């Protein structure tokens with residue numbers, strides 16, 4: 001029996017698979033174990049997981065945007081072939097690819113991305129699947145009734161969770177249907193209904209909302225008014241857009257880790273979102 005904090009007790013709380021993915025090996029000796037930071041048992045249990053799923057799309061030049069503009073470009077500054085070093089310069093709009101919207105994005109004085117407490121960046125996730133309905137109606141929304149149906153099956157939304165819409169759109173990245181643009185330059189994509197945002201703010205304890213489309217709002221058929229963006233981010237909460245692989249995680253029981261870069265004053269930013277199962 002080893003004391004709390006040794007590799008053995010950490011192994012009991014994380015899983016072998018999770019540790020291997022995190023770069024640990026079972027061959028680590030006592031010297032390596034002695035250098036590990038102390039982990040309190042309660043904290044370790046909280047951190048336990050048995051699998052991980054990457055919920056981020058790879059970002060690349062030409063990643064879809066509503067306008068069709070390139071929001072992310074890469075320039076090679078030096079190359080290994082010529083300079084013995086590889087180094088690129090990125091030019092990026094903050095809201096490119098899978099990314100987080102910080103409260104400041106749609107409010108006058110909300111938190112910037114660097115100031116969001118890290119305790120708000122590892123949260124339970126409730127995945128609400130409206131893909132069947134969205135396949136028939138691209139203008140559909142995640143409604144309060146969808147939330148209630150999820151709760152009647154899974155119990156109340158976990159305190160401090162992120163509510164995620166799985167519309168099936170994560171499978172369409174690279175397909176023109178992903179942006180849903182019509183010939184009037186309006187887009188048609190599923191999103192949250194404003195009444196859902198209001199319900200989650202007033203009647204539940206939710207930290208974030210997520211979607212697998214480019215916008216928290218339902219298309220631009222409201223004239224680009226972005227009611228959910230204003231209501232949700234204006235309440236001091238965060239959002240995450242353009243999530244991937246949502247079919248690979250359960251509708252209940254997983255957690256999200258949101259690895260957003262700590263850029264001073266950022267209104268959001270490309271984010272590595274990892275589901276911990």
Ligand SMILES: [Zn+2]
Pocket residue numbers: 095099100101241268
């Ligand atoms: Zn955004």
